[in-house]
Amino acid sequence: MPSAPSAASPGASGAPPAIVTEGLTKRFGDFTALDDLSITVAPGDVYGFLGPNGAGKTTAIRMLLGLARPTRGRARIFGCDVATDRRGALAHIAHVPGEFNAWPTLRGAEMLDLLGSLRGGYDAKRRDELSERFEFDPSKRGREYSKGNRQKIALIAAYMMDPDLLVLDEPTTGLDPLMEVVFRDCVEDARRRGQTVFISSHILSEVEALCDRVAILRSGRLVDVGTLEDLRAINTRDVHVSFKRIPVADLGTVPGVEQLAVDGLDATFRLRGEPTPLLHALSGESVHSIDIREPSLEELFLAFYRDDAPKETGAS
Amino acid sequence: MNTRRLAVRLLRRGALIWAALIAVVLFAGAEAYRAAYPLAADRARLIATLGSSRGLDALYGRGTNIGTPGGFVAWRYGSTVATVVALWALLAVTRIMRGDEESGRNEILMASVPGPRDLLDRQILVFVGAAVVVGAGATVGCLAGGLGWAGALTYGGMLAAGAALFGALAAVTSQLAASRRRAASSAGIVLGASYLIRAIADASSDRRWLAWVSPLGWVEHLDAYGHPRTGDVVVAALAIVVSSVLLFGLAGVLRARRDAGAGFYESAGSTRPPRPLHSLRGLDWRLNAGGLVGWTAGVGVVGLVLGFIAADIAKYVADSNNIRSTLAHVAGTSVATIKGFLGLSFSVIAVVVSVYAGTQIIAARTQEESGRVDALLTSGAARLAWLATRIAVAIGVLVAVTVAGGFAAWAGVRLSGQSIGLVDCVKGAVSTVPLAVLFLGLTTLAFGVAPRLTTLVAFGAVALSYAILLIGGLAQAPQWVLDISPFSHLAPVPAVPADVTTMAALAGVGALGVLAGGWVFNRRDVAVE
Numbered sequence A: 001m002p003s004a005p006s007a008a009s010p011g012a013s014g015a016p017p018a019i020v021t022e023g024l025t026k027r028f029g030d031f032t033a034l035d036d037l038s039i040t041v042a043p044g045d046v047y048g049f050l051g052p053n054g055a056g057k058t059t060a061i062r063m064l065l066g067l068a069r070p071t072r073g074r075a076r077i078f079g080c081d082v083a084t085d086r087r088g089a090l091a092h093i094a095h096v097p098g099e100f101n102a103w104p105t106l107r108g109a110e111m112l113d114l115l116g117s118l119r120g121g122y123d124a125k126r127r128d129e130l131s132e133r134f135e136f137d138p139s140k141r142g143r144e145y146s147k148g149n150r151q152k153i154a155l156i157a158a159y160m161m162d163p164d165l166l167v168l169d170e171p172t173t174g175l176d177p178l179m180e181v182v183f184r185d186c187v188e189d190a191r192r193r194g195q196t197v198f199i200s201s202h203i204l205s206e207v208e209a210l211c212d213r214v215a216i217l218r219s220g221r222l223v224d225v226g227t228l229e230d231l232r233a234i235n236t237r238d239v240h241v242s243f244k245r246i247p248v249a250d251l252g253t254v255p256g257v258e259q260l261a262v263d264g265l266d267a268t269f270r271l272r273g274e275p276t277p278l279l280h281a282l283s284g285e286s287v288h289s290i291d292i293r294e295p296s297l298e299e300l301f302l303a304f305y306r307d308d309a310p311k312e313t314g315a316s
Numbered sequence B: 001m002n003t004r005r006l007a008v009r010l011l012r013r014g015a016l017i018w019a020a021l022i023a024v025v026l027f028a029g030a031e032a033y034r035a036a037y038p039l040a041a042d043r044a045r046l047i048a049t050l051g052s053s054r055g056l057d058a059l060y061g062r063g064t065n066i067g068t069p070g071g072f073v074a075w076r077y078g079s080t081v082a083t084v085v086a087l088w089a090l091l092a093v094t095r096i097m098r099g100d101e102e103s104g105r106n107e108i109l110m111a112s113v114p115g116p117r118d119l120l121d122r123q124i125l126v127f128v129g130a131a132v133v134v135g136a137g138a139t140v141g142c143l144a145g146g147l148g149w150a151g152a153l154t155y156g157g158m159l160a161a162g163a164a165l166f167g168a169l170a171a172v173t174s175q176l177a178a179s180r181r182r183a184a185s186s187a188g189i190v191l192g193a194s195y196l197i198r199a200i201a202d203a204s205s206d207r208r209w210l211a212w213v214s215p216l217g218w219v220e221h222l223d224a225y226g227h228p229r230t231g232d233v234v235v236a237a238l239a240i241v242v243s244s245v246l247l248f249g250l251a252g253v254l255r256a257r258r259d260a261g262a263g264f265y266e267s268a269g270s271t272r273p274p275r276p277l278h279s280l281r282g283l284d285w286r287l288n289a290g291g292l293v294g295w296t297a298g299v300g301v302v303g304l305v306l307g308f309i310a311a312d313i314a315k316y317v318a319d320s321n322n323i324r325s326t327l328a329h330v331a332g333t334s335v336a337t338i339k340g341f342l343g344l345s346f347s348v349i350a351v352v353v354s355v356y357a358g359t360q361i362i363a364a365r366t367q368e369e370s371g372r373v374d375a376l377l378t379s380g381a382a383r384l385a386w387l388a389t390r391i392a393v394a395i396g397v398l399v400a401v402t403v404a405g406g407f408a409a410w411a412g413v414r415l416s417g418q419s420i421g422l423v424d425c426v427k428g429a430v431s432t433v434p435l436a437v438l439f440l441g442l443t444t445l446a447f448g449v450a451p452r453l454t455t456l457v458a459f460g461a462v463a464l465s466y467a468i469l470l471i472g473g474l475a476q477a478p479q480w481v482l483d484i485s486p487f488s489h490l491a492p493v494p495a496v497p498a499d500v501t502t503m504a505a506l507a508g509v510g511a512l513g514v515l516a517g518g519w520v521f522n523r524r525d526v527a528v529e
């Protein structure tokens, strides 16, 4: 692809993609944190960037933002090459880091004012709306905010800007479940407005709930790019069932149940796919308790590769 | 990571550098003394001229035994080194006890100890160990200079005790203030006052008792290599140990009574309405406002003391025929007039503002390390604009602070009943700005090329340059060695007219450093810890 002009009009036919990376690579000494990442994010997509801790998500995002220089390869944001036109690229982006480090002595309102003004002005009404939605009190000093509240500053600053592209690096770290719901609503709003959203996460269910497309990263390498359907194939749950009486049904024959281990009245197994057959099987039993847990991504990956699941295209 | 290991890692480098530097200064001082005053007659003349100069007493403390190498070295460097070590102590302690809490770096540590006081106890232990290391540097230097065991141990113990005392004070202010900056400046104010009180006490004949009010006075009373009075030594040592223990204890009590991240100075629910904040310049002024007051006050105190003692020193020098040669070894050149003395001693202000220049780039590095600058850069601020703003604000503050220093020196001269031109005084102090710009440039270069070394270069370059001048002057090193130190190129304004060419050269080298450092910074990774 020839280097496109920096002017971009989203929506027009032939408009440049929101994000293109070509062979993006980052080494720290001998260690390769990101290896040859090539992805394309279309305008308007809500795109998940999934990988366990240390996979290289933040490294990739810092290169998209021009905060780090690629060892090799390049990135373009709406046609602006980050290496040659950093400010042009950044003009399209609002970024929420995994952990927002607030200025300890500045007040929340002052930080929002500063970040908004640096972008050349912001809509105060929208800021207040967002503050209310996130139940954020902007009158405190940076050092007085909890981690979740500091995170809200970054989220509000990003959303009040109405950017073409939201780059969110594990944005829900530190948010309580109620605020996570608000955050998801905001992503839905952005989708409706036609904004592009790029979300990194190490939690499969989060990406599953929000994203149209997903890139999966492991140890710096792109494992897979796919749709939600593809993702569901690797999604499993760890289930623990406690019975009051020895069950009549044989759980081992229930579709989706794998690695079943029964110990007296307790059954532990892994559930793949939808839970309906399991619920049917359990409906006649006397169940004391059910515990369903989402395994960590690393656990999922291990299972995914050991089980030699159907798709391993692009895996290393 | 083990909590103790982390504290050790944070303090180790500074403690070892200071220990080595002090050892070298004391060793070189002893050698230089023997070379300059080989005979008993030389030493008798030295006592006759220097032994009764109240001005020098104010600056260096009372010398009770300057007719011996040990007594001279202890007098000439005792007070200065003790003050510098106290400064190190309060910066180190506020860093581990408040700085890491402020940046959230110690959140993991907190999880690995039973309670906040346990963490504090370990930090105190490690810090006291570091203070002993610094003191041991002095002992080694004295022994290497052949100055005798008893005094070497006393001198080392004196420095370690002074460090522990001011460290203990900083441990308390680290609990009171919620930011490292406020913790350090509160402790720094006490240190400045201690210095001032000790200086006044030593300069006067009827207010000697004042020295007992100043912790630095206690340290002085230990009187290594002097003619100490046993009663004084015991009382002073007790005063130091007891107050250190009490202050460390108080820090523990305060720590147990506050929440993580909180302090006692600022009430949590302060309701001052937010002020508009629209630009990088506004941000830098806001972040700098507190520091500006502190540095201005510090340089003001230095200027006031120098001005106040200037006439006294000039008089002693003028009264004595052979003192010019004597002072040639002490201060570098003749100081027979108020202007002469001020011109020379403004190099103290040069050191302070050079350190200030470095701290401004260290602050930039801290903003980078903590990830705060990411938010600015991804919001559209250009990297160079951000750095340039920081540097422009720093230079503005440099000028303001030196003007204040010159004004204070003028006021000091007037207070002592003499007169001097205000413009001369201010010119002299402001003429140190190009030197500070040079160090600003060096540190910016480090910030660009090797950001992890920013702090080391900021303080190390100033310390090394000053040490070259100090040790080189004593050891009568060849001129080209002295010329390596930028301080050698500082003209003693107002004793001589300002040397515009040299000033432009110093500032020019600094500007090159700023440009090169900025160029590299604009191209490298923004590195978060």
Ligand SMILES: Nc1ncnc2c1ncn2[C@@H]1O[C@H](COP(=O)(O)OP(=O)(O)O)[C@@H](O)[C@H]1O
Residues within 6 Å of the ligand: A028, A031, A033, A051, A052, A053, A054, A055, A056, A057, A058, A059, A060, B527
């Ligand atoms: N500045 C750096 N120097 C050395 N290694 C780094 C640096 N930044 C990241 N890494 C390493 O690169 C890998 C990827 O890190 P990161 O991108 O932060 O992962 P993620 O965001 O997916 O959790 C990790 O192993 C991390 O230790």
Ligand SMILES: [Mg+2]
Residues within 6 Å of the ligand: A057, A058, A059, A098, A169, A170
């Ligand atoms: Mg990350």
